[in-house]
Amino acid sequence: xxxxxxxxxxxEFVRAARDVRSPFxxxxxxxxxxxxxxxxxxxxxxxxxxxxxxxxEPAELIITAxxxxxxAEIKAVLAEKGQRLGFDPADWSRLLGSNGAATLAGxxxxxxxxxxxxxxxxxxxxxxxFRAVNGLGEAFRxxxxxxxxxxxxxxxxxxxxxxxxxxxxTEMTFRVYPQPQLSTTLCMADVTPEEGFAALRxxxxxxxxxxxxxxxxxxxxxDGGKGAALIKLEGAQQPLEEKIAxxxxxxxxxxxxxxxxxxxxxxxGEKFADIPGDIWRVMIPRAEAPRIAMELxxxxxxxxxxxxxxxxxxxxxxxxxxxxxxxKANGQAMLLRGSxxxxxxxxxxxxxxxxxxALSKAVKAAxxxxxxxxxxxx
Amino acid sequence: xxxxxxxxxxxxxxxxxxxxxxxIVPGGVVADPSGLATFDADALGAxxxxxxxxxxxxxxxxxxxxxxxxxxxxVPIVPRGAGTSLxxxxxxxxxxxxxxxxxxxxILEIDYENGCVVVEPGVTNLNITKAVEAxxxxxxxxxxxxxxxxxxxxxxxxxxxxxxxxxxxTTNNLLGVTLVLPGGEIVTLGGKCGAQGGLDLLxxxxxxxxxxxVVVEVVVKILRKPPVTRTLLASFDSVPAAGQCVAAIIxxxxxxxxxxxxxRRCAEAVEGYxxxxxxxxxxxxxxxxxxGVEADVTHAVxxxxxxxxxxxxxxIEATDEKQRTRIWSGxxxxxxxMGRLAPDMICMDGTIPRHALPQVLxxxxxxxxxxxxxxxxxxxxxxxxxxxxxxFDTMKDDEFERAEAFGADILRLCVKVGGVxxxxxxxxxxxxxxxxxxxxEADLEQQHRLKCAFDxxxxxxxxxxxxxxxxxxxxxxxxxxxxxLPHPHLPRY
Numbered sequence: 001x002x003x004x005x006x007x008x009x010x011x012e013f014v015r016a017a018r019d020v021r022s023p024f025x026x027x028x029x030x031x032x033x034x035x036x037x038x039x040x041x042x043x044x045x046x047x048x049x050x051x052x053x054x055x056x057e058p059a060e061l062i063i064t065a066x067x068x069x070x071x072a073e074i075k076a077v078l079a080e081k082g083q084r085l086g087f088d089p090a091d092w093s094r095l096l097g098s099n100g101a102a103t104l105a106g107x108x109x110x111x112x113x114x115x116x117x118x119x120x121x122x123x124x125x126x127x128x129x130f131r132a133v134n135g136l137g138e139a140f141r142x143x144x145x146x147x148x149x150x151x152x153x154x155x156x157x158x159x160x161x162x163x164x165x166x167x168x169x170t171e172m173t174f175r176v177y178p179q180p181q182l183s184t185t186l187c188m189a190d191v192t193p194e195e196g197f198a199a200l201r202x203x204x205x206x207x208x209x210x211x212x213x214x215x216x217x218x219x220x221x222x223d224g225g226k227g228a229a230l231i232k233l234e235g236a237q238q239p240l241e242e243k244i245a246x247x248x249x250x251x252x253x254x255x256x257x258x259x260x261x262x263x264x265x266x267x268x269g270e271k272f273a274d275i276p277g278d279i280w281r282v283m284i285p286r287a288e289a290p291r292i293a294m295e296l297x298x299x300x301x302x303x304x305x306x307x308x309x310x311x312x313x314x315x316x317x318x319x320x321x322x323x324x325x326x327x328k329a330n331g332q333a334m335l336l337r338g339s340x341x342x343x344x345x346x347x348x349x350x351x352x353x354x355x356x357x358a359l360s361k362a363v364k365a366a367x368x369x370x371x372x373x374x375x376x377x378x
Numbered sequence: 379x380x381x382x383x384x385x386x387x388x389x390x391x392x393x394x395x396x397x398x399x400x401x402i403v404p405g406g407v408v409a410d411p412s413g414l415a416t417f418d419a420d421a422l423g424a425x426x427x428x429x430x431x432x433x434x435x436x437x438x439x440x441x442x443x444x445x446x447x448x449x450x451x452x453v454p455i456v457p458r459g460a461g462t463s464l465x466x467x468x469x470x471x472x473x474x475x476x477x478x479x480x481x482x483x484x485i486l487e488i489d490y491e492n493g494c495v496v497v498e499p500g501v502t503n504l505n506i507t508k509a510v511e512a513x514x515x516x517x518x519x520x521x522x523x524x525x526x527x528x529x530x531x532x533x534x535x536x537x538x539x540x541x542x543x544x545x546x547x548t549t550n551n552l553l554g555v556t557l558v559l560p561g562g563e564i565v566t567l568g569g570k571c572g573a574q575g576g577l578d579l580l581x582x583x584x585x586x587x588x589x590x591x592v593v594v595e596v597v598v599k600i601l602r603k604p605p606v607t608r609t610l611l612a613s614f615d616s617v618p619a620a621g622q623c624v625a626a627i628i629x630x631x632x633x634x635x636x637x638x639x640x641x642r643r644c645a646e647a648v649e650g651y652x653x654x655x656x657x658x659x660x661x662x663x664x665x666x667x668x669x670g671v672e673a674d675v676t677h678a679v680x681x682x683x684x685x686x687x688x689x690x691x692x693x694i695e696a697t698d699e700k701q702r703t704r705i706w707s708g709x710x711x712x713x714x715x716m717g718r719l720a721p722d723m724i725c726m727d728g729t730i731p732r733h734a735l736p737q738v739l740x741x742x743x744x745x746x747x748x749x750x751x752x753x754x755x756x757x758x759x760x761x762x763x764x765x766x767x768x769x770f771d772t773m774k775d776d777e778f779e780r781a782e783a784f785g786a787d788i789l790r791l792c793v794k795v796g797g798v799x800x801x802x803x804x805x806x807x808x809x810x811x812x813x814x815x816x817x818x819e820a821d822l823e824q825q826h827r828l829k830c831a832f833d834x835x836x837x838x839x840x841x842x843x844x845x846x847x848x849x850x851x852x853x854x855x856x857x858x859x860x861x862x863l864p865h866p867h868l869p870r871y
Contacts, residue, residue, distance in 0.1 A: 059625040060731050060762075082631055124581055125550050140824045141817070146729045147543070148761040148801040150536045150585050151809075151816060152843065153825045154549060157581020166577075178631030201491055207602045207671060235674060242673035283573035287491035308571055332575035349575035355563040360577050362831035367824070378576060 001027075005049040007131065007139055007170045013045060014168065014372065015137035023375045026164045028068035029103040031093040032110050036163055036348040036377040038340050050170055051103075053077055061147055061176050062128060067105030067169035074104060078176055086120025086177040087113040088267055095269035095279065096337055105169050111161035114267025115212040115232065118204070118305055124160040126174045132159070132167035135368030145173045158363070163348070164374045166367040183234035185212065186247060187258045190225025193217070193290040193303070199229045200306040201286065202250050208233060208243050212263035213306040215289070220271055220302050221262075231255070232263050266304055266311075269336065275300050275313045278338040280322055282310040284331035295325050319346045326350070348378045381427070381471065381807065381841040388453055388473040392430055395453060399433045399475065402443045406481065408432040417458065417476055421523070422466035422808055424724070424778065429456065429470030434478045438556065438564060438594040441477070445592065446562035448475055454837050455560070457588040459499065459531025462523040464725060465806030467535060467587050467842060474840075477592060479530045485509050486595070492570050494553055495600055499530025499593045503537075506598060515600045518545035521802070522710075530593045536585030538802035540636040543760035544669075545601070547802065549584040556595035557583055560833045570597055582828065587804050588839040590832040604669035607635065608679050609696040611705050612686040613660035617641065620662035621735040623689035624759045627666075628732070630685060632678050635669040637760035638709050641739065644716070644754035644767070645708070651715035654708025657692065664691075664759060665709055712756050713767065719752060720769035722778070726785045728792030729801035732762045741791055742766055749784040751777065763801035764792065790815050805843045813845050822846070 004010045024043045051068040058081040071089045089107035113122035129143030142155025196215040212232025233243045289307025301312035326333035396409045419426045454474035470476045483500035503524040506517040520539035538547045554568030567580040614620040645656045668678035686693045696702040752769040770777040793816045799809045830850030
């Protein structure tokens with residue numbers, strides 16, 4: 001394993017790898033190494049040294065940091081100024097049984113966006129700019145350090161969710177958001193998936209700007225009856241009280257506040273950490289959630305983002321069926337946790353249609369023509 | 379501004395190309411000079427060029443056939459929506475097919491439960507909102523041309539508007555597109571669920587300025603209209619005080635729906651034009667909208683009013699809808715008011731870090747002296763997007779050249795203070811030659827290789843965005859060293 005401490009060292013390392021065409025795996029916190037197709041026995045590049053806040057400008061709503069900066073560190077720095085990351089970066093380490101600290105680059109590269117996505121979008125909507133080294137060993141820059149920019153191609157979008165297959169990041173600039181003073185989670189207990197998701201959609205379609213909307217079946221939440229719809233709202237005291245009152249107006253008085261913030265655990269997949277089997281995130285149009293949840297028929301599942309993401313545990317043999325159900329709904333089934341055999345057989349996502357697959361391959365080659373970075377991961 | 383040289387061989391084949399397109403789109407080909415004159419420019423009015431031919435398809439199969447034909451025959455393609463681009467993105471080519479998407483304007487599906495609308499690319503931005511507003515919904519991005527501009531053009535330019543700080547640009551409000559690639563293949567990126575199951579190509583296509591393909595279907599998010607909106611007018615004795623106020627509002631955790639800055643020149647011009655009632659003598663004014671549920675808005679208005687006072691400013695709140703409209707009428711008339719002062723005007727567009735505002739405005743004033751031209755500044759203050767308006771008279775000696783040079787210096791200044799060349803208008807031809815001020819050669823080469831992944835023959839919108847005319851070549855492990863550009867024998871234009 002080679003460790004690099006700065007961009008110059010990284011350029012040197014990539015050029016050397018390029019010259020001998022030696023692919024490698026990029027590792028920072030190392031918490032997400034088991035996501036995606038196994039890359040095989042190849043050397044590792046440790047970029048954990050590219051860590052730390054580089055510049056934080058609260059009044060500009062941006063923060064620039066090394067890609068290996070732990071998410072926890074960024075959150076703490078932002079909290080001091082009453083701000084936060086909008087996409088609620090999810091730490092999957094408990095789910096994946098890994099140690100180490102979840103990093104900014106890991107969260108963005110794996111598009112690990114939590115429930116805040118409802119209001120502020122995913123990682124792609126927060127990453128404004130970056131520096132990186134491509135597969136030719138050239139340092140380059142994408143995006144910028146301002147919140148509004150349409151100059152050139154929007155490369156930050158592409159880097160998010162690319163699982164480190166395009167370039168090695170050396171610096172990242174994120175848009176940040178104010179942290180409201182208060183938040184509360186409301187629970188509508190003892191409802192069927194049909195009723196629960198309908199309630200969540202009502203809130204999603206309201207002006208309440210929810211930051212969490214999930215449905216948990218009976219075996220996922222104690223005291224939830226046959227299932228519970230959870231709604232997270234936030235604001236200063238009076239606005240929050242008004243939002244709660246409006247939520248009552250929309251859903252009747254069957255909702256009550258509950259203690260604690262369940263949404264971090266939901267986004268991080270902690271509800272599934274101790275459940276055996278493959279763990280899937282099935283992304284679908286949210287209105288289809290009750291029907292598809294029924295069709296998937298998993299013993300352990302829940303619906304996040306008002307039904308747009310169904311989490312479920314399944315036997316490895318179920319993979320093809322899950323993919324088929326997702327495809328029929330024009331959705332995507334992502335195998336988030338699985339054995340090496342499952343991941344090798346099923347891949348992270350279903351194979352793309354030939355034209356799209358060829359285009360994706362050409363885009364990958366535009367950054368990393370020799371396929372040096374995390375080969376085959378997605 | 380130079381465009382790539384016209385290929386005379388293509389122009390010589392015009393009759394044959396027209397005939398081929400007529401076979402693909404019967405009744406949808408414009409080839410006569412008077413008809414083509416309609417399409418000879420977009421909203422970057424200084425540049426005109428008659429296209430070789432204009433074709434107006436009505437469905438995706440026709441688009442696909444057109445692109446297949448163009449690729450097989452090596453004919454450049456310039457996509458066009460409503461032609462409202464301020465950066466020349468839809469400027470035609472003498473040797474290129476202009477493909478106008480205005481006839482594909484059906485709203486295909488309104489899906490409230492999934493919070494989205496599926497449309498063809500020629501639907502105007504405003505018509506999306508109109509289709510859903512009776513049910514209390516709207517489409518958030520609102521470029522000033524929204525009455526005319528199409529959603530396909532919005533996708534190409536990643537259009538913004540007044541409300542970006544809170545609601546984002548086009549890219550943040552888009553769930554999917556169907557795209558016809560330069561070879562005629564049709565791909566769908568994203569969809570109602572937004573997920574793509576691989577690389578985020580939707581993110582790249584958005585804002586790609588017609589360089590990667592033709593969008594034939596768009597899925598956008600719709601939002602519930604905020605129940606309450608209140609408008610404040612704040613005035614200041616100095617520009618730094620206004621700048622400090624903007625920073626303080628943001629730092630206090632308030633995200634206004636809109637926060638517009640006008641300098642004294644602009645405020646006076648509009649006061650003389652449609653009397654919006656701005657306080658006389660103010661060096662800077664801010665127009666601020668807060669929206670949301672009632673208590674949220676009350677909270678925001680209270681905070682903003684307090685901060686304005688701390689910064690030495692004075693706040694007036696619109697008490698009714700009529701006054702709200704009046705306050706906004708001045709901002710919305712800024713172009714017209716400035717346009718009255720001279721025959722010609724250009725609107726620049728750059729983004730700066732907000733803290734640099736006083737410095738940038740001071741330097742712009744110095745540049746105006748240097749170039750001996752009139753100007754004023756309007757600014758989407760919340761997100762740092764600056765729109766200096768430069769007025770001039772093309773008929774007077776070298777005023778046009780001076781205006782362009784003035785504008786270019788402003789954009790260089792934006793980059794110098796840590797900002798960018800474009801916040802929402804795009805690069806097009808207007809800012810193309812400035813790209814090297816913002817990006818290194820390695821940065822631009824990386825972007826160009828991405829372009830080649832979509833358009834290996836370089837037929838899509840040539841001469842736009844990239845300052846160097848370079849061909850797409852097989853990308854290997856060969857590294858381009860130092861200052862040596864790829865293909866040094868090719869001209870720069």
